[in-house]
Amino acid sequence: MQEQPQETILKTHFITIQENIPLSDKNWFKSGGNARFFCEPTTSLEFQQALQFAQLHKLEIFILGEGANILISDDGFDGLVIKPQLKDITIITKDDLHATVQAGAGVRFHDLITFCLNNNLTNLEEFSGIPGNVGGCIYINIHYYEFLLDQFLTEAQVIHHQTAEIITVKPEWFNFGYDQSKLQNKEYYLINATFKLKVVDHLETSYAQGRHKEIIRHRERRYPTQGTCGSFFRNFHPQEVANTPKKLIYVAYYLDKIGIKGELAIGDAMVSHQHANMLVNKGKATSTDLINLASQMQKMVYQSFNIKPQAECQLVGFKTNPLE
Ligand SMILES: Cc1cc2nc3c(=O)[nH]c(=O)nc-3n(C[C@H](O)[C@H](O)[C@H](O)COP(=O)(O)OP(=O)(O)OC[C@H]3O[C@@H](n4cnc5c(N)ncnc54)[C@H](O)[C@@H]3O)c2cc1C
16 A cells, blocks of 8 residues: 555654645735645644654745734745744743743734733733734834834744754844844744833733723724735835935835825735725735735836835745745
């Protein structure tokens, strides 16, 4: 009898590896094809096994968080998708003023904020309403107004993509910037992160809880909250806008000027009526529709301002960059 490849895999690895798993229900655009292989490690040991599996079978790897900042090709991902389910949240140290809290890469950031507020710890509520897991949030160094996540990071554990060695690193290691971290080189993946919080009394906790709710309400009024990846294009670097009349780096300014908000659409893929830099899947949009819409937006900005917006949203599974 012919040997079943999947059975062989399961005998040599403790972690369960699944084949041909849909990804459209695992990302915020609700589009895209399947993962050839898929697994959800719940411990760092299982994460290591997943990486060893990819090494053994020479597979490309993609680490999936909550899928809030990605667009997956309709052809899917021809490799191993690892969705970390490391979900522990632990108070590591605490004195009268400060505490440190460690959260696994698979913890929803919203759950981390709730945990902190329930324990009279504040700081992270500034990021209320931003979807994502701790891994995805560190990867892009999430930001809201003047706050960047790296301001609150004290330490992290990361795993090497090939050797599966786990190291403990300090914030400097990440070379954080606006929308930037060393994780974007894809050499290391996040296992967990430790944040520095303020220890507060019940009154201050109530204020922080109020702020948490108000930020969420404010965001819901200003941005679409479903079928989108948030800002699709990144802001420009100053040198990119050096020859424009106003030299503004904000990509939303240029997208607003071309009058596409709530107007430009391809199939069910549409530019949000709330925000010109947010694409929305109104129902049955494919990733190809979303890419065609983004490409159209690039062309329109280029024709009007001679500069080309570049995607901030991570394009996953495409053989070549469809938005160059
Ligand atoms: C409605 C909406 C509003 C948003 N508002 C904001 C905002 O105000 N500010 C802001 O900064 N962002 C915002 N975003 C973007 C998004 O919330 C962030 O980029 C978030 O960090 C995505 O996290 P994720 O877990 O969903 O990552 P995913 O989308 O799953 O992945 C994004 C990238 O992170 C990598 N990654 C994920 N986990 C790991 C890991 N453990 N180790 C290494 N790499 C990893 C992935 O490989 C991928 O390259 C918004 C998005 C939406 C949909």
